[in-house]
Amino acid sequence: MVAPRTARGQWPNGLTVTGTVHNLSRTAQKPPMDNMIADYQEACVYCHTPHGGGFNGPVWNRQTPTGPYRMYSSGSMDMITDPQPSGVSLLCLSCHDGTIALDGITNPPTVPNPPSPLGERIERCSDDCHTGGNPDGGLNWENVYFDTDLRKQHPIGMVYDPSRDPSFRSAAAVQAAGLRLFGGKVQCATCHAPHSQQFQPFLRISNTGGSICSACHIGGPGESTAHFW
Amino acid sequence: MSWPVAAAAQDATTELVWPLPPDAARIRYVGALRAESDLGKKGSFLGGLSRAVTGKKSDELSILRPNDVYAADSTRVYVSDGAAGVVMVFDRASKEMRIIGGKGGFGALMKPMGLGGDGRGRLYVADQSAHRVVMFGPNEEFLAAFGGPSQLLNPVDVAVDADADRIYIADSYLHQVVVYNHAGAIVQRLGRDVGDLAAKRAQARAAGDSSSHGVQAHYQGTSRDLVENRGAAPGEFRYPLSVAVAPDGTLYVSDGLNFRVQAFDREGTHLFSVGRLGDTPGSLARPKGIAVDSEGHLYVVDAAFNNLQMFDGEGQLLMSFGSVGVGAGQLWLPMGTHVDQHGTIYVADRYNDRIQVFQYLPVEESAADNRESN
Amino acid sequence: MRSHLSVSTAVALVVLLAGVGETLQAQAVPPGYPNGTSVVSTLHNLSHFAAADSLGAGALADYGEVCVYCHTPHAGLTTAPLWNRNMSTATYQMYDATLSSTIDMAVDAQPTGVSMACLSCHDGTVGLDVIINVPNSYTGSGAVGTTMPAGRQTNLGTDLRNDHPISVTYDNTADPAFLPPASVTGAGLVLYSGKVQCGSCHNPHTAANRPFLRMANTASVLCVTCHIK
Numbered sequence: 001m002v003a004p005r006t007a008r009g010q011w012p013n014g015l016t017v018t019g020t021v022h023n024l025s026r027t028a029q030k031p032p033m034d035n036m037i038a039d040y041q042e043a044c045v046y047c048h049t050p051h052g053g054g055f056n057g058p059v060w061n062r063q064t065p066t067g068p069y070r071m072y073s074s075g076s077m078d079m080i081t082d083p084q085p086s087g088v089s090l091l092c093l094s095c096h097d098g099t100i101a102l103d104g105i106t107n108p109p110t111v112p113n114p115p116s117p118l119g120e121r122i123e124r125c126s127d128d129c130h131t132g133g134n135p136d137g138g139l140n141w142e143n144v145y146f147d148t149d150l151r152k153q154h155p156i157g158m159v160y161d162p163s164r165d166p167s168f169r170s171a172a173a174v175q176a177a178g179l180r181l182f183g184g185k186v187q188c189a190t191c192h193a194p195h196s197q198q199f200q201p202f203l204r205i206s207n208t209g210g211s212i213c214s215a216c217h218i219g220g221p222g223e224s225t226a227h228f229w
Numbered sequence: 230m231s232w233p234v235a236a237a238a239q240d241a242t243t244e245l246v247w248p249l250p251p252d253a254a255r256i257r258y259v260g261a262l263r264a265e266s267d268l269g270k271k272g273s274f275l276g277g278l279s280r281a282v283t284g285k286k287s288d289e290l291s292i293l294r295p296n297d298v299y300a301a302d303s304t305r306v307y308v309s310d311g312a313a314g315v316v317m318v319f320d321r322a323s324k325e326m327r328i329i330g331g332k333g334g335f336g337a338l339m340k341p342m343g344l345g346g347d348g349r350g351r352l353y354v355a356d357q358s359a360h361r362v363v364m365f366g367p368n369e370e371f372l373a374a375f376g377g378p379s380q381l382l383n384p385v386d387v388a389v390d391a392d393a394d395r396i397y398i399a400d401s402y403l404h405q406v407v408v409y410n411h412a413g414a415i416v417q418r419l420g421r422d423v424g425d426l427a428a429k430r431a432q433a434r435a436a437g438d439s440s441s442h443g444v445q446a447h448y449q450g451t452s453r454d455l456v457e458n459r460g461a462a463p464g465e466f467r468y469p470l471s472v473a474v475a476p477d478g479t480l481y482v483s484d485g486l487n488f489r490v491q492a493f494d495r496e497g498t499h500l501f502s503v504g505r506l507g508d509t510p511g512s513l514a515r516p517k518g519i520a521v522d523s524e525g526h527l528y529v530v531d532a533a534f535n536n537l538q539m540f541d542g543e544g545q546l547l548m549s550f551g552s553v554g555v556g557a558g559q560l561w562l563p564m565g566t567h568v569d570q571h572g573t574i575y576v577a578d579r580y581n582d583r584i585q586v587f588q589y590l591p592v593e594e595s596a597a598d599n600r601e602s603n
Numbered sequence: 604m605r606s607h608l609s610v611s612t613a614v615a616l617v618v619l620l621a622g623v624g625e626t627l628q629a630q631a632v633p634p635g636y637p638n639g640t641s642v643v644s645t646l647h648n649l650s651h652f653a654a655a656d657s658l659g660a661g662a663l664a665d666y667g668e669v670c671v672y673c674h675t676p677h678a679g680l681t682t683a684p685l686w687n688r689n690m691s692t693a694t695y696q697m698y699d700a701t702l703s704s705t706i707d708m709a710v711d712a713q714p715t716g717v718s719m720a721c722l723s724c725h726d727g728t729v730g731l732d733v734i735i736n737v738p739n740s741y742t743g744s745g746a747v748g749t750t751m752p753a754g755r756q757t758n759l760g761t762d763l764r765n766d767h768p769i770s771v772t773y774d775n776t777a778d779p780a781f782l783p784p785a786s787v788t789g790a791g792l793v794l795y796s797g798k799v800q801c802g803s804c805h806n807p808h809t810a811a812n813r814p815f816l817r818m819a820n821t822a823s824v825l826c827v828t829c830h831i832k
Contacts, residue, residue: 018823018832025822042820048826051767059766059767111821248686252688296727340727468729506675511684546685547687548684548686549695562714562719579726
């Protein structure tokens, strides 16, 4: 789990992306990140472009990572999973798998004479400073750099089908709790809201007491899981 | 196989014709091509009419955003699709659709714009983003390419005069029609030639663009065309957008922002110009694709009027047809056009994502119809 | 025998130079445009020409009309079509005609209104095509870490999502992630009969905020005028 933030260098966070670390322009203005990320002077352009974006996302301004990825697998998993990440998860992985530079975008921002990308990937963040052991680096960011090995991460790309596993709530209940399914599938953005830090880290709902887990999984306090195993 | 050219099944009171009665009908609406199912088992374009209203099936191949259209013969209709990045083939004989220029092959296309043909089975595709014209053979195999980034800046259309061995390429940023021979050598340029293409490409690279018409130069406010080559005199162009060759070898050039169509002979001598800026019949506001039928009539697509205007071989206005809309016989920001040897008129109805098909009715036939309907 | 029809500038236009003091005069090969607040100094001045003109000073008068490229003047003289003598000699219907889309959706199926005027040139032939850019057209210099595309994406059959939507009826009650229309127009953007069109964000007459934006997009403020992100 992510440790609470320390006081030094605290981001404003909140409901809008401009105050979060997903605003790479703001990050790029602060040393030493100003030598790692180009400041395009716009928050949205690191992911979005109004004209001529890619087909892979909403007016998307990044390339699609190609992997290949090692996917989570488990003998107890009953839902059908994509063999490789798909859909919106690929948008997240375009930064978080460490293969594409954070400031590597397709179309430039509208500001005059924008800088060229500096080309650092996300592993630079977690390898050098945000290690948890570095008092200046705040929390441990080991979990934001996935590499292409997704075996240690929560599975994605599953068709959410509780009929295959009764230890899961109905899709309607999941969505009523505030999570999202994409074409009926669980993706990164099922639990994560990339623009909002209302519930850190970028969660759609609060995870106090494991509430985001139990939005899907049956087995919270007072819920018997005996007959599922 | 026969086309429904003189289809007797259509009721004169419900068919779409132009001009409206009592004038003799010269143009009849035939149907629309949007997806593979429009080829239909009955071979009738009337199936396309229902498609235009109900839409296509979600899993079949369909047009995304057509730029131009070319019909080599009655059986194959080629559609240049800039959004899909390929040329789609509607094969009426086999009732299936194919793709030319998909990624991975030698003839892979990036952003196909205008189409042309030489009447000998070869298809020419102006690939805007690749700065070249790609030639495919009668079996839709890649043969060769013309131009390249050092010669072409924004090729948007191509037309061929096979008898004179002239391949005309309209380059709207060079403001020229560059004339090649079959061997790929430039034999002539129509239009002003004072601009420096190499300098423009170097300027774009210095601005950070990977291609000479990239976005970065645009955001910096530098022009992406060779401004020095713009001209308004006869024989000069301001954004030539389309080229077409008449049966007698006359070259027509749709001179976009001079709001005219210019005619040249085979040696490149300017003959006359058609059209003027305005909003009335005979005016041109956004001339785009042009085509010539076997009788020498000139068809000019206008994306502002959302219609086609017809002129005779001397530049006299004959009539217009089409109007803005989504229904039968209507257009929405149309672009390229082509008329085959049977007088079937194809129009790339760009924002309706379809090809609208009309039929030119020769004078004798329409006069006979007029007599019979009395 | 062929008749020679020359191009006629049918209507004499008074070109309003909005107080900037710039005049149309022969210029040397322009390295770039001044990009000021008057349309004369922007890329939309399509009559910009070179100094050397073989026809002499008289022909330069044809270049004096800046506005006609978008604002088609009424042609005083008209031609009677030979095959259609019953045709009305009134004007052709152009963009400002009101059209009722037969499809009852929040997004018009076709671009409507003023956007049609923009798209009649911005289709790649004259102006930048706003439907497709070649992906990865921006690499910057010395871009380290950006991936090159493997090939042109051809997602046949998918909807086009790579350009900001237009002809959308702006309705923040349908999606609460948007600010109210009064806030949008109060900030300086424009809604056309309640719809988002090209002109909502772009002003084709001024290039002070490139490219032709109604406001600068530094820190993505133009984006967040509508989007709550």
